Amino acid sequence: MPQTPREIVTAALQFSGPERLPRDLWTLPWGELHYPEAVAEMRRRFPSDFAGPPGVYRPSNRAQGEAHTPGIFVDDWGCTFENIQAGVIGEIRDPLVVDMADTSMVLPPYETLPEDIATAR
Incomplete structure (x- = not known):
């Protein structure tokens, strides 16, 4: 019987010898913008063994953009990036x-931490 994704990751x-290495496909929006069919086919043929985390964090008042x-983006920590191309993250400025x-x-x-810490665990 094949291992479930959870069993593969745990092994x-x-x-302890999983039947194959766990897999996950991280893509930037650039790939989705330029090659949506290819990205969809890769995800169909090689589904992820990982589930995403729940969205428990609150928005930061420092984040902008x-x-x-393309343009200026400030992340949750206050670091400023300049982006000149859609679909990728810019350079730190x-x-x-x-x-x-x-x-x-x-x-x-x-300020981004959830009010109920248990929800983040």
Whole structure:
């Protein structure tokens, strides 16, 4: 009897000989924009062995713009990216840490944490 995706992942993590390596396909929106049929076919032929996490995190008040569209994007941490091509994430233009002394000034986006911590586990 074939192993279920859960059994494959568990066996791989325990080094107990899964029937094959666990798989997951991470794509950028660029692939979906330019090759939607090919991406769909890969996902059909090689389904993921992993489930996605629940959407329990709250939006950050620091985030601005869209990560995969041309223009300026600021992530949850406050790091600024400039993107010139749709479907990919841009280049960092304003890094949070320029010098190692800057690390003490980095403030994690605590506002994104769920009110009920148990939902994130």
